[in-house]
Amino acid sequence: MNNSQGLYRPEFEKDNCGFGLIAQMDDQPSHWLVDTAIAALARLTHRGAVAADGKTGDGCGLLLKKPDSFLRLCANQQDIELGTLYAVGMVFLNRDDKLAASARDAL
Template sequence: MKHTDFPHKQGLYDPQFEKDACGMGFVAHIKGKPSHEIVSSALTMLANMEHRGGQGSEPNSGDGAGIMLQIPHSFFLAEAAKLGFELPEAGHYGAGMLFLSHDPDVRAAHEGQLASIIAEEGQTLLGFRDVPTHDDMLGKSAKAAKPYVRQVFIGRGEGIKDDLSFERKLYVIRRRAELAIRYSGKPEATASTYRVCPAVRLYTRAC
């Protein structure tokens, strides 16, 4: 996995003036009822906003786009069962997306650091899951930067009394893990090889 960051300050260029210009849209049922129609409409909206996305010289490499949606608890239950671990009831665990190195040793080291931090924060590591990905449509540069995508499942500790406290604890775990791995001095232990990003609307968020 390769990550390209802003250039350092030089001459008249200063990266602090770089700004995102993302296009965003929202499709939802006013009463929160999930449906396939919402997903289909969101994909149509995404296609109509192609002009807001950055592209390189390759037509199939860009700065990324996608939709965020609720992943059913029942889906997670079934996937966890296939992998040999159990999930508690909805609301008592968190799920997070991990963008990791393709090197198995580096990946194992980073996951080990994350596991230690989860335990130190009084929460329970339930398991990991490889996320299926399809890169047939990716351009050469996009494939070179593609991470190894995993999900982590974290059980709610006994001392956590409410959802907000659990959300806060998951945020602490995420930030501690990012900083610990970035400054560990181990090979590839940089922000470019370890990322935690939203899944089920979370940066490691309760499900």
């Protein structure tokens, strides 16, 4: 049975070991929010802070606020017109050129 829908492909599904999300719903800057997000990330030492080799991580980090002006500029450069509401997906491509090309084709 194929449960593919839109960009979702069940064969690419895998577990993650940790995820944290906190948000300031009134859109006001908050030191508490940043401090709390950093504390949460620091508790995932086997992910973003320090990997199994004790030296590297996998790129975990914080996205503090959607950089709307920058994203609109990038979209415009690709002849994409963004509406008032839009979403952004982050994609990390394989370092192998052929595998990265295959992933781009899937998107």
